[in-house]
Amino acid sequence: MTRGAYIAVDWGTTNRRAWLVDARGAVLDQRRDERGVLSIVPGSYPREIADLRRALGDVPVFAAGMIGSTRGWHDAPYVDAPASLALLAEHAVRLDAGVTIVPGVALRAPHRADVMRGEEVQALGAVTAGLVPGDALLCQPGTHNKWIELSDGRIARFATTMTGELFALLRAHGILAGMLDGTVRDGTPFRAGLARGAGARDLSSALFEVRARVLLGVRAADDAAAFASGILIGADVGARDDVAGRDVYLLASGGLADLYASAIAFVGARAVPVDSDAAFLAGMHAIWELSA
Amino acid sequence: MTRGAYIAVDWGTTNRRAWLVDARGAVLDQRRDERGVLSIVPGSYPREIADLRRALGDVPVFAAGMIGSTRGWHDAPYVDAPASLALLAEHAVRLDAGVTIVPGVALRAPHRADVMRGEEVQALGAVTAGLVPGDALLCQPGTHNKWIELSDGRIARFATTMTGELFALLRAHGILAGMLDGTVRDGTPFRAGLARGAGARDLSSALFEVRARVLLGVRAADDAAAFASGILIGADVGARDDVAGRDVYLLASGGLADLYASAIAFVGARAVPVDSDAAFLAGMHAIWELSA
Numbered sequence: 001m002t003r004g005a006y007i008a009v010d011w012g013t014t015n016r017r018a019w020l021v022d023a024r025g026a027v028l029d030q031r032r033d034e035r036g037v038l039s040i041v042p043g044s045y046p047r048e049i050a051d052l053r054r055a056l057g058d059v060p061v062f063a064a065g066m067i068g069s070t071r072g073w074h075d076a077p078y079v080d081a082p083a084s085l086a087l088l089a090e091h092a093v094r095l096d097a098g099v100t101i102v103p104g105v106a107l108r109a110p111h112r113a114d115v116m117r118g119e120e121v122q123a124l125g126a127v128t129a130g131l132v133p134g135d136a137l138l139c140q141p142g143t144h145n146k147w148i149e150l151s152d153g154r155i156a157r158f159a160t161t162m163t164g165e166l167f168a169l170l171r172a173h174g175i176l177a178g179m180l181d182g183t184v185r186d187g188t189p190f191r192a193g194l195a196r197g198a199g200a201r202d203l204s205s206a207l208f209e210v211r212a213r214v215l216l217g218v219r220a221a222d223d224a225a226a227f228a229s230g231i232l233i234g235a236d237v238g239a240r241d242d243v244a245g246r247d248v249y250l251l252a253s254g255g256l257a258d259l260y261a262s263a264i265a266f267v268g269a270r271a272v273p274v275d276s277d278a279a280f281l282a283g284m285h286a287i288w289e290l291s292a
Numbered sequence: 293m294t295r296g297a298y299i300a301v302d303w304g305t306t307n308r309r310a311w312l313v314d315a316r317g318a319v320l321d322q323r324r325d326e327r328g329v330l331s332i333v334p335g336s337y338p339r340e341i342a343d344l345r346r347a348l349g350d351v352p353v354f355a356a357g358m359i360g361s362t363r364g365w366h367d368a369p370y371v372d373a374p375a376s377l378a379l380l381a382e383h384a385v386r387l388d389a390g391v392t393i394v395p396g397v398a399l400r401a402p403h404r405a406d407v408m409r410g411e412e413v414q415a416l417g418a419v420t421a422g423l424v425p426g427d428a429l430l431c432q433p434g435t436h437n438k439w440i441e442l443s444d445g446r447i448a449r450f451a452t453t454m455t456g457e458l459f460a461l462l463r464a465h466g467i468l469a470g471m472l473d474g475t476v477r478d479g480t481p482f483r484a485g486l487a488r489g490a491g492a493r494d495l496s497s498a499l500f501e502v503r504a505r506v507l508l509g510v511r512a513a514d515d516a517a518a519f520a521s522g523i524l525i526g527a528d529v530g531a532r533d534d535v536a537g538r539d540v541y542l543l544a545s546g547g548l549a550d551l552y553a554s555a556i557a558f559v560g561a562r563a564v565p566v567d568s569d570a571a572f573l574a575g576m577h578a579i580w581e582l583s584a
Contacts, residue, residue, distance in 0.1 A: 070507075078508070106508055111488075113504040144467070144500065160504070162467070162496040169461045175436070175454070196403075202531035203495045204454040204524075208436065212405040212452070215362075216370070216398055232496075239494035 003292060006060045007052060008284040010118055011067035012036050013143070017277070020056040025285040029056050037065075037072045045073040049099060062288055064102035064280075065118030068093065078106035078115060082154040085124045085283060089290035102287060105155055114160050119146045122251055122276050125283020127153050131274045132249045137242065140251045140276070141260050143168070145236055163236040167229060176211055182225035185255065186262040189223035193230015194266045198238025206231045229259065237263040244268040251276040295584060298352045299344060300576040302410055303359035304328050305435070309569070312348040317577040321348050329357075329364045337365040341391060354576055354583070356394035357410035360385065370398035370407060374446040377416045377575060381582035394579055397447055406452050411438045414543055414568050417575020419445050423566045424541045429534070432543045432568070433552050435460070437528055455528040459521060468503055474517035477547065478554040481515035485522015486558045490530025498523045521551065529555040536560040543568040 003023055010017045014036040020029040031052075040048060049061055068076030076093040083105045093101045104117035119140050126132040127150060134153035140146040143164040149157045171180040184190065196206050210228045213219035219227060237243065237260070248264045250257060250271045261271035295315055302309045306328040312321040323344075332340060341353060360368030368385040375397045385393045396409035411432050418424040419442065426445035432438040435456040441449045463472040476482065488498050502520045505511035511519060529535065529552070540556045542549060542563045553563035 106504075108508060108510070113501055113508050113510045115504045115507055159494070159497045160500040161494065162500050165466050166458075166496055169465055173461055173465060174457050199493060201491060201493050201527070202451070202453065204458055204528065205451045205531065208452040208454050209405055212399075212407045215407055216400060216405050218400070218405045235493070236496065239497065 004059060005057060006062055006288055007056050008281060008288070009052070009061060009063040009065075009067070010121070010280050011063045011065040011072070012118055013038055013066045013071075017280075018052055018056060019281060020059070021281065021285060021288075025281065027281065031055055037067060037069070046097065049097060059098075061099045062092075062102065062284055062291075063099065064121045064284065068101040068103060069117055074101055076101040076103040078104045081105055081107045081158065082151065082156050083120060083124075084154045085128065085286045086290055088120065088124070089287045092287065092291060100287075100291060102284075105158070107158055109157070112159070114158055116146055116148075116158060116160065119148065120155055121283035121287070122279045123148045123150065123155055123283075124153070125281065125286065126249065126251065126274050126279035128286050129278055129282035131279055131282075136249050137246060138249045138251060138274075139237075139260060139264070139271075141233075141256050142252075147240065161236045161239070163232050167232050170207065170228065171225070176207065176224075176228065179211060179214060179221065180225040180228055182222045184226045184229040184259070186258050187226060189219070189226040190230040190259065190262065191266070192219075193227040193232075194234035194238075194263055195230075196227075197231035197234030198263070198267055200231075200235055200238070203231070203235045206235070230263075233259055233263045234266065237267055240267075246270070247272050249274050251279060296351060297349060298354055298580055299348050300573060300580070301344070301353060301355040301357075301359070302413070302572050303355045303357040303364070304410055305330055305358045305363075309572075310344055310348060311573060312351070313573065313577060313580075317573065319573065323347055329359060329361070338389065341389060351390075353391045354384075354394065354580055355391065356413045356572075356576065360393040360395060361409055366393055368393040368395040370396045373397050373399045373450065374443065374448050375412060375416075376446045377420065377578045378582055380412065380416070381579045384579065384583060392579075392583060394576075397450070399450055401449070404451070406450055408438055408440075408450060408452065411440065412447055413575035413579070414571045415440045415442065415447060415575075416445070417573065417578065418541065418543065418566050418571035420578050421570055421574035423571055423574075428541050429538060430541045430543060430566075431529075431552060431556070431563075433548050434544075439532065453528045453531070455524050459524050462499065462520065463517070468499065468516075468520065471503060471506060471513065472517040472520055474514045476518045476521040476551070478550050479518060481511070481518040482522040482551065482554065483558070484511075485519040485524075486526035486530075486555055487522075488519075489523035489526030490555070490559055492523075492527055492530070495523070495527045498527070522555075525551055525555045526558065529559050532559075538562070539564050541566050543571060
């Protein structure tokens with residue numbers, strides 16, 4: 001029996017992206033919405049799946065991301081790094097209703113622990129799609145940025161930085177709130193922030209300087225957001241001592257990609273843009289093929 | 293004419309402490325409340341002063357802290373470091389109603405900028421009171437921790453760390469919210485946090501590990517708050533490369549003093565506890581004497 005189309009879902013905390021994909025991996029239809037797990041009432045996932053099928057087609061669903069967390073629908077326990085697409089497919093959770101949930105990946109190192117859900121499909125799919133070599137360093141910024149080290153086509157090690165979340169918290173609450181509403185773009189204030197944040201051990205002191213500089217007139221209030229973003233992204237990229245002189249495969253788009261590309265260049269590395277949607281779809285298609 | 297008693301006020305963002313002090317510096321009465329500047333409607337400061345006088349005595353008022361900020365009553369422009377009590381007294385702002393507002397201190401260094409309001413009176417008063425030598429490193433934890441370097445009895449340099457604020461933001465909002473409600477005390481989880489945070493350049497990654505360790509069962513959920521606090525305080529104290537082998541004069545009390553003392557010992561320094569109320573009163577009394 002020939003397998004037909006399926007729906008691939010990147011089901012995150014805040015956003016959801018779904019594609020109808022045919023058996024050769026071609027995208028037939030898609031939708032994006034804000035039906036992330038935080039917006040879905042427990043118990044209503046079957047209806048969400050039915051809605052997706054009504055929109056895209058009555059076919060099997062393959063979902064990755066926070067949908068498989070304890071905050072999502074069904075817990076799909078983490079597989080341990082080093083992790084391949086085959087390992088993800090092997091440990092995917094199949095629900096009765098023709099829904100397969102892909103597990104996340106856990107790092108259990110002697111002095112470090114970390115977890116991811118969703119980024120693993122992108123990272124490994126990028127290799128499958130030929131967008132990234134099997135030995136590479138990936139950077140996947142967002143609310144939480146994932147640094148993923150691929151070795152021999154598998155996820156060997158990774159680290160999560162809370163860069164985007166910290167910026168959002170500081171902008172919304174606390175002493176810097178009201179100072180960080182300006183436009184954030186690559187430019188002189190952002191690069192001054194990179195210089196202050198990259199390699200800094202005193203991040204929380206650097207952040208307070210945003211306020212001090214504005215109060216003392218050393219920096220324009222309009223520039224404070226870009227300066228603060230530069231500090232945070234500089235600290236994120238600059239904390240790594242393994243990037244100088246290397247290619248960093250950057251799975252991001254839009255303004256955030258520009259900011260990280262600038263930071264990556266600042267520390268002497270080269271950012272190579274990768275289409276994260278294409279990477280995700282390639283990864284999911286491989287998992288779908290392995291799940292026959 | 294002999295000068296009589298006065299009211300000394302440490303008027304902060306959240307809290308307010310006021311003492312009735314006689315001409316020899318002895319405390320006659322005091323009150324503490326939560327009438328910090330954030331809780332006071334602009335325009336109602338005259339009534340607040342009248343209330344304080346009704347409670348403590350109809351005498352001159354000497355106030356320091358956020359009362360002198362743009363968020364407070366009257367802007368008392370910062371004096372630049374290096375700063376002495378004489379400089380603070382010289383630039384204090386005298387209002388018509390027998391109220392004197394002590395300015396804060398600004399640091400304008402080539403690559404750093406910082407500000408303080410309130411801590412300067414404590415730091416310099418600690419020297420006046422003989423609690424701290426004229427050349428010393430002070431640590432004043434709170435929502436924002438101030439590291440103050442005294443040289444020749446003056447505030448030479450200082451740095452603010454947002455340690456307490458970051459912990460509060462993470463506990464109340466974002467991905468770690470709900471994980472950080474446990475008790476924070478010095479102990480094995482806190483010290484594991486110190487080890488992770490001290491000297492770390494990847495603070496935001498260390499913080500995400502709190503979540504990962506709990507999810508993976510590497511650390512008990514009840515210990516997460518102490519571990520996270522240890523990371524933050526460890527990063528705060530461990531960012532300094534000038535503390536090992538030194539005395540660090542710690543102006544704090546209660547549980548927070550215990551945590552910082554532990555962190556200071558962890559990096560090879562010695563915490564010397566200093567009574568911050570006594571330090572503030574000594575500083576304000578000197579300013580009062582200089583303001584005759």
